[in-house]
Amino acid sequence: MTPAARLQAALDLLEDISQGGVADAAASRYFRDRRYIGAKDRTAISERFYGLMRRRARLEWWVNRLLARPAEAGPVVPRHLFIMDMLLTDAWIPEQFEKNFDGEGHRPHALSRAERSLVDQIVALRTETGAPVPLDHPDMPLWVRVEIPQWSEAPLSSLFNGDEAELAALNTNAALDLRINALHGTREAILARLTAEGLRVTPGEWSPLAVRVEGRPALGALPAFRDGVVEIQDEGSQLVALLADAKPGQWVIDYCAGAGGKTLALAADMANKGRLIASDISVQRLERAVTRLRRAGVHNVERRALGGENASWFKRQAGKFDRVLVDAPCSGTGTWRRNPDMKWRIGPDDVAELTQKQREILGNAAKLVKPGGRLIYATCSLLPDENEASVDAFLADHPDFEVVPVTAIWAEKVATPCPAPGPYLRLTPHRHGTDGFFTAVLARRAAATPPTPREE
Numbered sequence: 180m181t182p183a184a185r186l187q188a189a190l191d192l193l194e195d196i197s198q199g200g201v202a203d204a205a206a207s208r209y210f211r212d213r214r215y216i217g218a219k220d221r222t223a224i225s226e227r228f229y230g231l232m233r234r235r236a237r238l239e240w241w242v243n244r245l246l247a248r249p250a251e252a253g254p255v256v257p258r259h260l261f262i263m264d265m266l267l268t269d270a271w272i273p274e275q276f277e278k279n280f281d282g283e284g285h286r287p288h289a290l291s292r293a294e295r296s297l298v299d300q301i302v303a304l305r306t307e308t309g310a311p312v313p314l315d316h317p318d319m320p321l322w323v324r325v326e327i328p329q330w331s332e333a334p335l336s337s338l339f340n341g342d343e344a345e346l347a348a349l350n351t352n353a354a355l356d357l358r359i360n361a362l363h364g365t366r367e368a369i370l371a372r373l374t375a376e377g378l379r380v381t382p383g384e385w386s387p388l389a390v391r392v393e394g395r396p397a398l399g400a401l402p403a404f405r406d407g408v409v410e411i412q413d414e415g416s417q418l419v420a421l422l423a424d425a426k427p428g429q430w431v432i433d434y435c436a437g438a439g440g441k442t443l444a445l446a447a448d449m450a451n452k453g454r455l456i457a458s459d460i461s462v463q464r465l466e467r468a469v470t471r472l473r474r475a476g477v478h479n480v481e482r483r484a485l486g487g488e489n490a491s492w493f494k495r496q497a498g499k500f501d502r503v504l505v506d507a508p509c510s511g512t513g514t515w516r517r518n519p520d521m522k523w524r525i526g527p528d529d530v531a532e533l534t535q536k537q538r539e540i541l542g543n544a545a546k547l548v549k550p551g552g553r554l555i556y557a558t559c560s561l562l563p564d565e566n567e568a569s570v571d572a573f574l575a576d577h578p579d580f581e582v583v584p585v586t587a588i589w590a591e592k593v594a595t596p597c598p599a600p601g602p603y604l605r606l607t608p609h610r611h612g613t614d615g616f617f618t619a620v621l622a623r624r625a626a627a628t629p630p631t632p633r634e635e
């Protein structure tokens with residue numbers, strides 16, 4: 180592909196998701212439908228496409244400023260973002276636009292009057308200062324500078340006491356982590372195997388099962404991966420599963436199991452012994468767990484979609500489980516660095532709706548916990564409304580549950596220095612180098628306290 184055709188491809192993708200589509204889905208559809216696009220071209224197109232989402236707030240700010248367009252006018256059109264990116268990230272000169280934007284072949288069409296004005300104004304600024312115009316500008320508000328949605332600035336800034344580095348870390352590239360499958364050996368032995376298979380790996384900092392991989396090697400063909408010796412899982416997600424403290428022989432349910440990321444970790448912790456249910460409202464997601472479970476050599480997992488024909492089965496399971504993990508649907512604030520488009524798709528109304536849903540799910544899942552058993556609530560959100568506030572609301576309605584400080588479980592189960600000072604665990608990309616995660620462990624009291632008799 181010519182460089183201009185690659186640009187047009189990235190622009191096509193950007194236009195595709197401008198109506199609310201999901202970036203990963205759009206990219207895989209695009210490349211699946213165009214198998215003739217080679218690996219190098221795919222990489223270049225993806226870098227531009229995902230890079231644009233990491234620079235989007237700043238690019239929009241520039242477009243609005245140069246076109247004297249109020250921010251309330253809504254999102255800037257993809258082509259304007261794109262042209263701004265060529266000007267500020269790649270320092271294009273007008274001749275490059277003339278050469279590449281002419282609508283011939285697969286090249287983008289010629290610049291409109293407004294687009295030409297963006298180019299002219301940046302050229303004028305360069306002449307004025309005698310230097311390229313940087314993407315960052317001192318007049319940018321915090322949320323633009325750190326590339327988070329405007330609505331999230333207040334709750335996130337207050338959570339991090341204004342520490343800008345915490346906010347900026349939400350826009351960095353995430354590391355590639357693996358979880359070693361303890362059913363297949365020790366971390367030392369597996370690290371040696373991965374090195375022998377050509378990976379550059381180091382032990383994770385927090386989870387005794389974590390391995391950090393340097394670079395972005397393709398893992399699909401790696402023998403250790405195909406043999407189920409390792410699974411791709413962020414170190415933070417591994418820690419959530421460890422804090423569930425599932426033991427061999429127990430009855431455990433992964434209530435929002437999705438495609439089984441944490442189910443796999445729970446199964447390994449249980450050494451394949453006991454009963455492990457993977458449930459979810461999505462049958463399709465549960466279906467995606469099948470290959471992963473088989474590859475990992477897990478055989479104590481039963482998949483059960485919630486509702487429908489299973490509704491009465493779930494009713495009969497009330498009070499039977501030692502561990503119920505609720506890895507709740509959430510805003511994904513903690514994974515924005517991995518999915519940079521996600522933050523531009525959700526708003527405060529979505530968060531309010533999710534909060535409501537989390538409370539409902541917690542209430543339903545709690546019924547399954549046996550006296551003395553535990554309910555583990557986790558999200559990959561950093562927002563207190565989805566975390567502490569959801570736990571507080573649950574505890575207010577369920578006096579038969581109490582908080583188990585994660586520090587106590589960590590000491591026994593994880594053994595590295597515990598990063599959580601309080602009763603709950605909150606991991607952040609900046610402080611811990613993991614995705615952002617929240618975990619609370621709640622125990623159902625062994626016997627209901629009899630009500631205090633009233634004095635007559």
Ligand SMILES: C[S@@+](CC[C@H](N)C(=O)[O-])C[C@H]1O[C@@H](n2cnc3c(N)ncnc32)[C@H](O)[C@@H]1O
Pocket residue numbers: 416434435436437438439440441442458459460461464485506507508509540
């Ligand atoms: C954060 S994801 C789970 C990720 C998964 N545990 C993992 O580690 O790969 C949340 C899941 O909750 C599911 N979900 C949404 N609403 C639900 C509900 N009312 N009850 C149970 N699961 C629900 C979603 O389908 C989604 O798979």
